[in-house]
Amino acid sequence: MITVVGEALIDLVRVEGGDPVARPGGSPANVAVGLGRLGAPVHLITRYGRDPHGELLAAHLAASEVRVAPSSVHDGRTSVARADVDAAGVATYAFDIVWDPAPGTGVPADSGCVHTGSIAAMLAPGADAVRGLLAAEHARGRSVVSYDPNCRPTLMGEPRAARDRIESLVALSDVVKVSDEDLAWLYPARDFAAVADAWLARGPGLVVVTRGGEGSYGVCRAGSATVPAEPVTVVDTVGAGDAYTAGLLDALRRLGRWDRAGIRRLDVPTLATLLADASVVSAITCSRAGANPPTRAEVDWYLRRGAGAAEGVAGG
Template sequence: MFVVVGEALVDLVGQRGGRTWVAHPGGSPANVALGLARLGNPVTLVTRLGRDAFGEMVRAHLEDSGVQIDAGSDGEVATSLAIATLAAGVASYDFRIEWDLGDLAPLPVEARCLHTGSLATALTPGNGPVIDLLEREHERGRATISYDPNVRPALLGAPEAALADIERLVALADVVKVSDEDLRWLYPGRPDEDVARAWLASGPALVVITRGGEGVFAVTRSLEVRRPAVPIDLVDTVGAGDSFSSGLLDGLRRADLLGGPRREALAQVDRATLLSIVDAAGMVAAITCSRPGANPPTREELDAAFERRA
């Protein structure tokens, strides 16, 4: 079972200079939960949804794909918005968000993986309880901790102000997925592979960098792999990184590499297994990029895409 903690919101997506906007359910952690559910995984999302039309739209979107919404996720505030402006298919964001979950309960005993990141770990006051949960679960050692910084510069201020908390969370995680764009903002001028190696040395078993059209770099204690991007007809990049995360975590589950007792096996994953997992995650992201919004594939769609490439 997966537990995902973090924001669910509505993406208002429009072309730069245009007057038409389309509402898509979104939010980085919610997108990861959606992707995991569509790939056939049991997943619970701990979030905050307003009791409004946008909140009902997000809830229905997630539950229709099999995501279980935690019972404490209803809030009094309005559902948060991310205004995504597209230029050549690439999204930039402006946010209208409030984030506060209050105290968080320990994970259920059946949970094998906790995923979080993005605004949930960055915005006060809600980031405090999320970070506390990660620290407690790291100490308990029963579940794999997955983290994606998914930085939003418009909400974080200067990189120097965000970096200490991000590095702290990296050190608590077992699996870290990060984009090269995030790393360029956090570490200007520093090679992303150097950052990945430094992050790995701080605690994780696996660090993966997504590079858009340049593919993927993944590093463990004994392996470094580089994979090309999957060729696609790009529609937009909304939710691409989150889809990759869901594909990555799904692949780790299918390889029996999740859960605290499997941490050493994860750190020692062999090259063939890691390549298979990374390639599948890349395909999940590519399918998402081939259609509008954060709309990750089902297991059947993913299998069909691989069959077409065979």
Template sequence: MITVVGESLIDLVGSAGERTFAALPGGSPANVAVGLARLGNQVTLATHLGDDTLGRLVREHLEHSGVRIRILPGAKEPTSLAIATLDTDGVADYDFRVAWDIHEPPVLDDSCRAVHTGSLATTLAPGADVLEAFLAAERARGAVTLSLDPNIRPSLLPSRTEVVARVERQVAMVDVVKVSTEDLRLLYPGEKDTEVARRWLASGPALVVVTRGGAGACAVTAAGEVRQPASRVDAVDTVGAGDAFTAGILDWLGQAGLLGGARRGQLAGLDRTALGDLLRTASVIAGITCTRQGAEPPTRTEVAA
């Protein structure tokens, strides 16, 4: 079983200059949970949802996909909202109406083998401080694989110096990091993504994956480094594509028996052949998601087809 911790929200998705928006369930951690569940994994999403119309829409979407929902103790806030405006290439620019004020982290079931988090949940105070302490405690306990996608949202963040410091602390606590080149350009302007990936790897993780949009992805472990081109698809939009890629990574690791604290050494030993297969699988999953409006990742049957 995999536990995902983080925000659930509604994406209002529309094209630049248009007045009509579609209300689609989203939130990076919620999207990852849906992606994992549709691939057949047992998934719990620890999150915040308001007791309102938007919250009910998100809840129905999650439950229909097979995600178990656990509401974290925290302030009584309405369900969060993200306004995604698409350019002519289907790339989204986001504006957020979001709060992340949780008071306690999740309590993990004994069957849990991995925890994934990231995005607003690990950067937006005060909830981010709760989650960071949780990651540190779980790293010390050593029972589960810890996964992070920083998924930087600059419109909601403090100074770049503060964000870099927080992200680097969290990267050093986890086993798997997935990050986009867009995120890395915000964190480290002018630096090569592969150089950052190697530096992050040396700070603690066993696996670092960098996604490059249409240019593909690369993965780095102590045992190897590989680059993989992107799947070629007729994209409708890119909403949720990175989250689908993350779900693909975690699903591949689960299928390979590499989730759980005791598997960390094997995870760090993934060679070029294994990394290439991991990236190809995740790329297909993300590519299918790009052919649909909103964050709608595929099932395992669709991936096989």
């Protein structure tokens, strides 16, 4: 089972010229939904209210076979993000969020992987609890630890302060996925591949950098690989990176690389396969509105028919 820890919220999405539409979101919750739809057993530790927005989230998660920790539901309100999507399909966000997971929440003993990232790993007061969970799992060595910074500059403050915390979480992780946009904000004067190499040296067995239309780059102990983006007609990029993360973790699960030693033993051909599988999941998500990742059946259908004559490209 994969345990995902982090925020679930409602995205009020406004496409240029239109009215806001309420859609379930939150980066970790999107990853959990993506995993559930791909057929991975998934447990979500999150926080949302017993209100109409919370009911929308609960139904969405249940429909994607995501098991939610009972302590995730509380009597307060559900957090909201306002997403404005421009003519090119790129979203910008403003947040009204409280992240404060229930005290004493723990990772189930049968979890083969624990994933977190984005707001949950940075926003007080819950960020310290999340870091504590990762530190405990890292020390036990029983679960693969996965992390996606998915930076939100409006919430994270100055890059220098964010870098320190992000680097400390990288050091606790076995798998790290990050976008080149995040790295450009964190390290404006450094090449993305150089940062990936530096992060790998901090402890992970795998670091992946998604580059939108330029594809994705991954580095492991055996070397590096670059995979082009899947051709697709882009509707918007909402949830594309989260879908990539779900695809990457599910590919590791299906390949049986579900322990720290297995990830450290990755070879370059297997790395390239992982990146390609994740890119397909992300591309399908970009081909439709909102954070709406594909099911395993949809991925299989896409692979059978081929990318064909689609126009444009999309990555994570």
